[in-house]
Amino acid sequence: MAARASAVASCIPVLLMLLAMLAGTSSAQLSTGFYSSSCPGVYDAVKSVVQSAIAREKRMGASIVRLFFHDCFVQGCDASLLLDDTASFQGEKMATPNNGSVRGFEVIDAIKSAVEKVCPGVVSCADILAIAARDSVVILGGPTWNVKVGRRDSTTASFSGANNNIPPPTSGLANLTSLFAAQGLSQKDMVALSGAHTIGLARCTNFRAHVYNETNIDGAFARTRQSGCPSTSGTGDNNLAPLDLQTPAVFENNYYKNLVSRKGLLHSDQELFNGGATDAQVQSYVSSQSAFFADFVTGMIKMGDITPSTGSNGEIRKNCRRIN
Numbered sequence: 001m002a003a004r005a006s007a008v009a010s011c012i013p014v015l016l017m018l019l020a021m022l023a024g025t026s027s028a029q030l031s032t033g034f035y036s037s038s039c040p041g042v043y044d045a046v047k048s049v050v051q052s053a054i055a056r057e058k059r060m061g062a063s064i065v066r067l068f069f070h071d072c073f074v075q076g077c078d079a080s081l082l083l084d085d086t087a088s089f090q091g092e093k094m095a096t097p098n099n100g101s102v103r104g105f106e107v108i109d110a111i112k113s114a115v116e117k118v119c120p121g122v123v124s125c126a127d128i129l130a131i132a133a134r135d136s137v138v139i140l141g142g143p144t145w146n147v148k149v150g151r152r153d154s155t156t157a158s159f160s161g162a163n164n165n166i167p168p169p170t171s172g173l174a175n176l177t178s179l180f181a182a183q184g185l186s187q188k189d190m191v192a193l194s195g196a197h198t199i200g201l202a203r204c205t206n207f208r209a210h211v212y213n214e215t216n217i218d219g220a221f222a223r224t225r226q227s228g229c230p231s232t233s234g235t236g237d238n239n240l241a242p243l244d245l246q247t248p249a250v251f252e253n254n255y256y257k258n259l260v261s262r263k264g265l266l267h268s269d270q271e272l273f274n275g276g277a278t279d280a281q282v283q284s285y286v287s288s289q290s291a292f293f294a295d296f297v298t299g300m301i302k303m304g305d306i307t308p309s310t311g312s313n314g315e316i317r318k319n320c321r322r323i324n
């Protein structure tokens, strides 16, 4: 009797584990171990392609991080941004925040090919973006974190979502805050995630009005940026300038130091330090790079959690540019 009772009791943990596993497959939860048996090689495969892409061109790390942001803000992190337009399909690439601006799709293609060689048909393009964004931050000197995975790829995209959800650089603090809130991200997350502008470049068309016509900007800095960006709209629109004036290929807290000295490149950047509610947070990141890194990691994980497709929803694309 006692022996049978203890045999039953010893089965309970196993039963609980089975139940948890079943629940895990049907709930929309990402986890860091999702590929631990199905594709343990994914991390090395992604990292080596990202490493060589950044070795070829430093800016590519920034471009990949931005792809992840622009993907996640439109129907969640589902690789909807990666879909090419066709005669019968309107994707997100031509939407205003993306057109002529987002880049790095060939690198994502190269990563996908490398990953397909290791474990065909297993890893989503959405997860590849999430892992590649983390690797880019690390390679450029930023913090690391364990990436939650298990996302599925969308079979749809949203042109209007890309236009409406991604904040334009003309946004004020209230608008920035509300566009992040619409994605379940706090104002604190918004300020920390904006620190991604410590890397990468922006086009004249996106900073012209700020450097010519606004007063919350350092005068010498404004003149320097004017010299590479003609005042007439339509001329030199694609001329580039670094978002972080000194070190656009190093991930550190210089972005916030620039804001405090009124050397933010975009109107939206300077809004984070312009006498408002977020000034104190910006100051705290100037004082403590580790505080910035910790909050940036929290923000990236939260952004990566925006309405994931999991389980049997969506698909694992064979080619990131088109649905299967």
Ligand code: HEM
Binding pocket: 059, 061, 062, 063, 064, 065, 066, 069, 100, 101, 102, 103, 167, 168, 169, 170, 171, 176, 190, 193, 194, 196, 197, 199, 200, 201, 202, 203, 204, 206, 243, 266, 268
């Ligand atoms: C807070 C609202 C934000 C606004 C208004 C904004 C706006 C912009 C604009 C206008 C550019 C330059 C694009 C161009 O001129 O072609 C840019 C570049 C960039 N953004 Fe943002 N951004 C925001 C938040 C973020 C976030 C949350 C991330 C990532 C976590 C991010 C990552 C980047 C990176 C890395 C670049 C440089 C890309 C490259 O050099 O290819 N941005 N952003």
Ligand SMILES: *[C@@H]1O[C@H](CO)[C@@H](O)[C@H](O)[C@H]1NC(C)=O
Binding pocket: 094, 095, 096, 099, 100
């Ligand atoms: C995208 O940019 C190109 C080149 O500047 C332009 O010709 C095209 O009209 C733009 N597309 C949309 C949908 O705005």
Ligand SMILES: *[C@@H]1O[C@H](CO)[C@@H](O)[C@H](O)[C@H]1NC(C)=O
Binding pocket: 208, 209, 212, 213, 231, 232
């Ligand atoms: C600056 O503002 C004036 C007056 O609103 C406008 O005419 C001009 O086009 C603006 N210049 C730039 C570069 O935005």
Ligand SMILES: CC(=O)N[C@H]1CO[C@H](CO)[C@@H](O)[C@@H]1O
Binding pocket: 174, 175, 178
């Ligand atoms: C808080 C907020 O969303 N403010 C403004 C954002 O921008 C639009 C115009 O694009 C305004 O109408 C909102 O009031």
